[in-house]
Amino acid sequence: MDQERPLPPVIERMWGREPAPRRGPRPRLDLAMITAAAIELADADGIGGVSMAGVASRVGVAATALYRYVGSKEDLLTAMADAVAPLPPDPAGLPWRDYLATWTRAQRDIILEHPWVLTISPFVPPMGPRRLLWLDRVLTALDGTGLDDGERINVASTLTGYALTDAAVVYGAGDPAYEKAGISGADEFGAALAEVLDPATYPALSAAVRGGVFSGAEGWVNDDDFLFGLSLLLDGVEQLIARRGGVS
Template sequence: MAEDRLPPVLRRLWGHEPVPRRGPRPRLDLATITAAAIEIADAEGLAGVSMNSVATRVGVAATALYRYIGSKDDLLVLMADAVAPDPPDPSGRPWRDYLALWTRIQRDIVLRHTWVLPIANFAPPLGPRRLLWLDRAFAALDGTGLDDGEKINVASTLAGYALTDAAIVHTAGTGLQEYADSGIDSAADYGELLAEVLDPGTYPALSAAVRAGVFRGAESWVDDADFRFGLDLLLDGVEQLIARRTSDRRAADERASDGRAAADDRTSGGHVAGK
């Protein structure tokens, strides 16, 4: 069975492990343990999450947690899936509006729980909550003419963009201390430094843009307008793909119609010649 190939932690997450008929009833469940771990991560970051700290939070000995979770790595898998809320309902929304909202919410989830960034990856989702988001993206694209493989690629691209943008926003807000000695506190400062170090002979295009003031006047490293620009760029591409598929389908229908008409003409002509 397919579920037999799932790691034990995912089998538990999907509720596919048999429930013991004998022995004391478990005091805890995965949801309680995972919620406690998320609370710790939100307050202290991933560094604060350990089997000991989670056990203390739920009021058991650390060894008791191993009855439910095999390791801290398993706990991180659970946390990354559980942190996602229910996706919005696509009913009644145009596909583009829905996917814009779908992508923004995923970006905002990561920004609210930035500890997800070190454990997030671009592997296909296997947890029930993440797969629920993929299901809703499929539903939103129903009727667009895209095939299932294209729908998966659209969802994967948008989810990757949400994660990447969240990483940029988070890094811009916390990582500038690395450049403290250079006095880089904003995008404008960054542009001024580039103007000093870039050699127009080696970097002609970038140097020209910097000297023209591409970073000038920028109040921060990131802006919501930057997120919207990138998102619109991706959705414009999806829209063009849908338009191509519609055009291809229309052309195929016309060719099929022309073929049927030609066949009818040949049949009709044959009947007339045979009279």
């Protein structure tokens, strides 16, 4: 018989499965307090501002005391990526398409509020209670559509990837490196591309840029762009549901 594979200690703690101590005073720290302090540091100074020593100072203990709860900074980042997610929107009463649109936008907004999340292995499958709750709600919203479990999980993964990508582009548009180069908007970006693109090598892109595709618009930070991409994805889901004979 196969033996059960033990979960990493930090995952066990994220699920509240750490055994309570039998003797001695009750510990005044827990993983939730530590991750909350780390998130505050990351929000203020970016992920580079998060260190075990800095978190320990914030919660008023020695750095060595943290290792009882998180074995490494990587464990701490894993816990932070889950804890930063609020409760997902409630799918009750919403058509699946409306819910998935709300769910995807909410994911993007979380990342824009906490952009350091982009640096924490965002494409690793979720293992924490908060992120898995978000996945559960998509599966619930897609009940009755005719999609099987694997297809519904793939829909969630695709929409999560879109939220991450869009948030990264929006966040990147405000990168100081672009501002230093004089690129602070779509017009400047288009002008910079027009300078470097060789029409012989990039004929289609050069024609689009010189035709003003970026002119007079917010480009990558325009919410219309987000909705356009989201509609493309949801149209595809709708077509898949129709092929499966489910409720659209």
